[in-house]
Amino acid sequence: MSGLSSGFGVWNPIAWALLFVGILVVSFIVRSFGNKGYKRGTGQTKVFLSGNDEPETSNGLHVRGDHLYWGMIDGLSAYYRRVKAWHTGILSDYAAWFVGVLGLVFVILVLAR
Amino acid sequence: MTALTLHAPILLVALPLLGAFATPLVGKLGKGARNTLIGLIVLAVAGLAAMLAIDVFGSGGIPTVYELGGGTFTFPLSGGQVPVRILFEVDGMSAFMGLITALIALTGAFFSFSYWKERSGGNLYFSLFLMLIAGVFGMVLTGDMFNFFVFLEITSIAAASMVGFRVWLKQSQEAGFKVMAMYTLSGLFVLLAIGLLYGQYGHLNIAVLARSIQGSLTDMVALGLLLTGLAMKAGAVPMHMWAPDAYGESPAPMSAVLVVNSQASLYGLFRILFTLFGASISTGTVGWILIVLALLTIFVGVTMALIQSDLKRLVAFGAVSQIGYMLLGVGVGMAVIATRPEYGLVAMQGGIFHMINDAACVGLLFFASGVVIRAAGTRDLNQMGGLGHRMKWTSIFFAIGAVALAGVPPFNGFASKFLIYEAAFKLNPFLAVLAVLSSIMLLAVFVKAFQAAFLGPRSNTSAHVSDPSLGMMLPMAALVLVVIVFGLFPGFFVDHIVTPAAKALWLGRDAYINAVLGG
Numbered sequence: 001m002s003g004l005s006s007g008f009g010v011w012n013p014i015a016w017a018l019l020f021v022g023i024l025v026v027s028f029i030v031r032s033f034g035n036k037g038y039k040r041g042t043g044q045t046k047v048f049l050s051g052n053d054e055p056e057t058s059n060g061l062h063v064r065g066d067h068l069y070w071g072m073i074d075g076l077s078a079y080y081r082r083v084k085a086w087h088t089g090i091l092s093d094y095a096a097w098f099v100g101v102l103g104l105v106f107v108i109l110v111l112a113r
Numbered sequence: 114m115t116a117l118t119l120h121a122p123i124l125l126v127a128l129p130l131l132g133a134f135a136t137p138l139v140g141k142l143g144k145g146a147r148n149t150l151i152g153l154i155v156l157a158v159a160g161l162a163a164m165l166a167i168d169v170f171g172s173g174g175i176p177t178v179y180e181l182g183g184g185t186f187t188f189p190l191s192g193g194q195v196p197v198r199i200l201f202e203v204d205g206m207s208a209f210m211g212l213i214t215a216l217i218a219l220t221g222a223f224f225s226f227s228y229w230k231e232r233s234g235g236n237l238y239f240s241l242f243l244m245l246i247a248g249v250f251g252m253v254l255t256g257d258m259f260n261f262f263v264f265l266e267i268t269s270i271a272a273a274s275m276v277g278f279r280v281w282l283k284q285s286q287e288a289g290f291k292v293m294a295m296y297t298l299s300g301l302f303v304l305l306a307i308g309l310l311y312g313q314y315g316h317l318n319i320a321v322l323a324r325s326i327q328g329s330l331t332d333m334v335a336l337g338l339l340l341t342g343l344a345m346k347a348g349a350v351p352m353h354m355w356a357p358d359a360y361g362e363s364p365a366p367m368s369a370v371l372v373v374n375s376q377a378s379l380y381g382l383f384r385i386l387f388t389l390f391g392a393s394i395s396t397g398t399v400g401w402i403l404i405v406l407a408l409l410t411i412f413v414g415v416t417m418a419l420i421q422s423d424l425k426r427l428v429a430f431g432a433v434s435q436i437g438y439m440l441l442g443v444g445v446g447m448a449v450i451a452t453r454p455e456y457g458l459v460a461m462q463g464g465i466f467h468m469i470n471d472a473a474c475v476g477l478l479f480f481a482s483g484v485v486i487r488a489a490g491t492r493d494l495n496q497m498g499g500l501g502h503r504m505k506w507t508s509i510f511f512a513i514g515a516v517a518l519a520g521v522p523p524f525n526g527f528a529s530k531f532l533i534y535e536a537a538f539k540l541n542p543f544l545a546v547l548a549v550l551s552s553i554m555l556l557a558v559f560v561k562a563f564q565a566a567f568l569g570p571r572s573n574t575s576a577h578v579s580d581p582s583l584g585m586m587l588p589m590a591a592l593v594l595v596v597i598v599f600g601l602f603p604g605f606f607v608d609h610i611v612t613p614a615a616k617a618l619w620l621g622r623d624a625y626i627n628a629v630l631g632g
Contacts, residue, residue, distance in 0.1 A: 004528055004603045006459045006535040013523035013601050020523075062569030065422050065494030068561045073420055080420065083413060087354060091291050094354045095298060101352055102302070102341040105402060109333045112398035 121165040122179040122201035122254045125211065126264075128154050128161075129218070130247035133240045140236035148226050151239050155215075155222040158246070162208075162215035166610065169208040174613045174621060176204035176628040178256065189631035196318050196629060202256030204625055205617035209465065209610055210253035210380050213472045216595065217373045218246045220588040224480055225366045227584030238278065238364070245271035245370055252377040256629065258307045258389075259317045261381060265303060265346075268374050269296035275371070276363045288355075288362035295355040299342040299378075306338035319389060320629035323622065328393030336394065339385050340402070346378035348436050350409040357417075360429035365483020368425070369476035372432050376468050379436065383443055387618040388625050400448025403440050408547055410437030415551045418558045423492045424485065427562055428478045431518060431555060435471045439464045441548060442533045445540050446619060456536045461615040462607055463532030469611075470517070470525040470599060477514035477592040481507055484585060485566055488578040494565035499575040501567030506580045508567040510589045515559030517596045520552040525596050528603035 003012035038044060047054045073080065086097075117124075132154040140147040169177055178188040181199040190196065203211075225242065229235050248271060251264030273296055277289015311317055313332070314325040326332050345352035356375070360368045386399060414434025421427035442464020449457040484507050489497045501508040517524035530552060538545035580586065599606055617625070 002602050002604050004531060004607060006532055007455060008539070009531070009535045011522075011528065011531045011603070013528070013603065016523050017601065062498040062572070063564065064498070065561055065565030068564065069419060069557065076416070079416070083417065084420075086351065087417070089354075089358075091294055094291065094295055094352075097351045097354065098295070098298060098341065098345050101344075102337060105341050106334065106337045108398060108402060109337050109394075110330065112395040113328065113330070113333055 115164075117161070118164045118168045120179070121161045121168075122177070122203055123181060125158055125161050125165070125250040125254060126201075126247050128157055128247075129243040129250065133243035133247060136240040136243060137236045140239075144230075144235060147236065147239065151222055151243065152226070154243065155218045155246075158250075159215040159219045162211040165203060166208040166212050169203055169205055170610060170613050174205045174617055174624065176202050176207075176617075176621075176625055178202050178628050189628055191631050195316060195321050199260055200256040200318060200629065201254045202320065202625065202628060203254055204621055204628075205613035206380065206384070206465070206615075206621075207253050207617075209469070209614035210377065211250065212610065213376065213469050214246065214249050214253065214373055216469070217369050217472055217476050220476060220480075220591055221366045221370050224585055224588035225364075227582050228364070228366055228483060230584075234278070238275075241271045241275045241278070242367065242370065245275065245367075245374060249370075249374055249377045253380050256319050257317050258310065258319055258322065261319075262300065262304050262307055265378075265381070266300050268377065269293070269300055269346075272296065272359065272363075272371055272374055275367045276359045278364060278367075279362075282362070285362045288358035291355050292359045296346065299346045302338045302342035306335040306342070309335040309338075318629065319384070320626045323389050323391070323626050324630060326390060326393050328390075332390070332393060336385070336390055340382065340399075343378045343382040343385070344406060344440075347375045347382065347440075348410070348433050349406045349440060350413045350433070350437070353410065353414070353433050353436075356433050357426050357429040360432055360479070361423065361425040365425075365479050365486070368429070368479040368483075369472075372475050372479075373472055375436060376439075376472065379439055379468070383618055386447060388622050391622045396447050396450045397452075400444050400446070400450070403444030403447060404544065407437045407440035407444050408544070410434060410440060411548060411551045412437075415554045415558065419554060419561070422494045424482050424494055424497075424562060424566065425479075425492055427494070427558060428475070428482050431478070431558060432471070432475045434551065434555060435467070435475065435518065437551075438467050438530060438533055438548065439471070441537060441544065442467060442529075443618075445533075445536050445544070446615075449540060450619065453539070456539045458612075458615060458619055459532050460536030460540075461619050462611050463529050463534075463536060465615050465618075466532065466603070466607060466611045467526075467529035469606075470529045470596075473592050473595040473599070474514050474518040474524075474526055477510060477589060477596065478518065480585070480589050480592070481511040481514060484581045484589075485511070488581075489566070489574060494562060496574070497566040498569035499567075499572045500578055502571050502575060503578050504567070504580050506586060507589075508563070510593055511567070512563055513593050513596055515563060516556070517600065519556035519559055521556065523600050525599035525603065528600055528607075532607075 002014045139150045179201040248264045248267035255261050273293035276292045279285040348356035418430035442460045446457045446461035486492050517526040520526045520530040534545045
C-alpha cells in the first residue's frame with residue numbers, strides 16, 4: 001500500500017522515513033557527546049571571518065536572492081544570453097514560435113505517415 | 114449507480130456555470146451570502162467529483178456515458194446508430210482530472226474568501242473563478258469535440274479576464290492581453306482541426322471520430338493543429354512565453370487554477386493522441402515529439418526560474434517546468450506503447466501521477482507566494498528577507514511545497530518522478546539524466562527563493578508581518594496534507610486512481626469507443 005514498484009526499481013517511503021528518523025536519533029545522540037561548556041553570547045558564538053572583525057550593520061546582513069548562484073549563472077552566460085533573447089515579451093514573437101513549431105510538427109507527421 | 118452519480122457529469126459543469134452567473138446577483142445581498150453560495154457550490158462539486166471517481170474506478174474502468182437531455186438512446190448504441198446529442202463520457206482519466214479540478218476548486222475558493230476579503234471586485238473575481246472551473250470540468254468530461262472547443266473557449270475567456278483582472282496594474286493588462294491573444298490563436302487552430310475532421314467524417318462525437326479516422330493527410334493536418342494548439346495552451350516550451358506572464362500576474366489563488374487549466378489542455382492533448390488518433394498515427398514518432406517538447410520544457414523552465422528575482426515569476430517558471438515531466442512520462446509511454454509495454458505503462462503512471470502532485474505542490478506554492486507578497490509588500494526577492502521569523506507556518510508550508518515539487522523524498526513529487534525517471538532511463542538514459550539534473554536545479558531555485566524571502570536577520574520590513582488568517586492557513590494546510598499523504602502512501606493512490614487513469618488512455622481506447630457505439 002505504501003511502496004511503489006516500477007518493475008525494475010522499488011520505492012518505499014515508510015522505510016525511508018523510518019531510516020531518516022533513525023539517522024536523526026543517532027545524530028542527536030552524537031550531538032549529546034558535544035562540549036557541554038558551550039555558552040551563547042560569548043566569543044564561542046562569534047562569526048570567524050579569517051581573523052577579521054565581523055562588520056556591523058544596523059539591520060544585519062542578508063544574502064539577497066540575486067547573490068545566490070551568480071557564479072553558475074555567469075558560467076552559463078552564453079546559454080542565458082540566447083534563452084533570454086527568446087523571451088522578448090513581444091506578442092508577435094510568441095505567435096512566431098507557435099507557428100514555427102506547428103510547421104515543424106506538420107512536416108514530421110506527414111513524413112512519418 | 115445513484116441518480117446523483119448518474120447526473121454528476123452535467124452537474125459538475127452546470128453548478129459552477131450557473132454559480133458564475135448567480136454570483137453577481139447574490140453578491141448584492143452581501144459578501145456572506147455570496148461566499149456561502151460559492152462554498153456550497155465547490156463543496157457540492159468536490160462531492161460529485163469524488164462520487165463519479167468512485168463509480169468509474171469501482172466499475173473496473175468502464176466509461177460512464179451521459180446524454181444531455183437524455184432518454185433518446187440507450188448506451189452503448191446498436192445497429193449502426195450514431196449519437197447526435199451532446200455526450201459526456203467519463204473514463205478513468207476523466208474522473209482523475211475531475212478529482213484534480215475539485216481539489217484546486219475547493220482549496221482555491223476557500224483561500225480566496227480570506228485573500229480577497231478586503232478587496233473590491235469580489236463578485237467579478239468569484240464569477241470568473243467559477244466560470245473557469247466550469248470550463249475545466251467541461252473539457253475533461255465531454256465526449257464531443259465541438260463541446261471540447263466550447264469549454265476550451267470558456268476557460269480562455271475566464272482565464273484571460275482573470276489574468277488582466279487588476280486593471281490598475283499595467284503589467285496585468287499587458288499579461289491579460291497576451292494570454293487572450295495566444296489562447297485565441299490556440300482556440301482557432303483547435304476549431305480549424307475540428308472543422309477538418311467534421312468535413313471528412315460528418316461527426317463531432319469523439320468515439321465516432323475515433324472509429325472513423327483513417328490517418329489521411331487531412332487527418333494529419335488536423336492532428337498537427339490539435340497537438341500544437343493544446344501543447345501551447347499547456348505551456349510547453351518554446352510556446353510557453355505567455356505562461357509566466359499569466360501565472361505571475363493573476364491573483365495568487367487564480368494562478369493555482371490556471372495551472373489546472375493548463376493541465377486540462379494537457380488532458381485534451383492526451384485524449385486526442387491516445388483515443389482519437391491512437392490507431393492511425395505512428396506512436397513512436399508522436400511519442401518522440403512529446404519527449405522533445407518535454408525536455409525543452411523541463412530544462413528551459415528550470416533554468417529560467419533560476420534567474421528570476423520576482424517570486425511569482427520564479428514559481429511560474431517552476432510550474433512550466435513541471436508540465437515537461439508530465440509530457441515526458443506520457444511521451445515515453447506513447448513512444449514504446451507498441452514495443453516495450455512493460456515500462457510504457459510505468460511511464461504513463463508517472464506522468465499522470467505527477468499531474469495531481471503538481472497541482473497540489475504548485476497550488477500550495479502560489480498560495481504561499483500570495484501570502485508572502487502581501488506581507489512583504491513586494492514581489493522582488495531582493496527586497497525581502499527575514500520573513501520566517503514571524504511567518505513560521507507560511508515558511509514551513511512554502512518549504513514543503515518547494516521540496517515536494519523538486520522531487521525530494523519522501524514527498525509526493527518524488528514518487529511520481531521516480532516512476533518517470535525509471536521508465537525514461539529504460540528508453541534512453543540521457544532522458545533520465547536530464548530530468549534528474551533539472552529536478553536538482555529546481556531545488557536550487559527554491560533554496561534561493563526560501564533563503565531570500567524567509568531567512569536572514571529580522572529587518573524593518575519584516576517586523577510587522579505575521580502568518581495569515583485561519584481562512585488562508587487551512588487551505589494551505591489541506592494541500593500540505595495531500596503532499597504528505599500522497600508522498601507516504603504512493604502505492605495506494607497509484608493502484609486506485611492513477612493506474613485506472615493511465616490504463617484508460619493507454620489501453621482503454623476500445624472501451625471508450627464501445628461505451629458509446631457498442632462492440
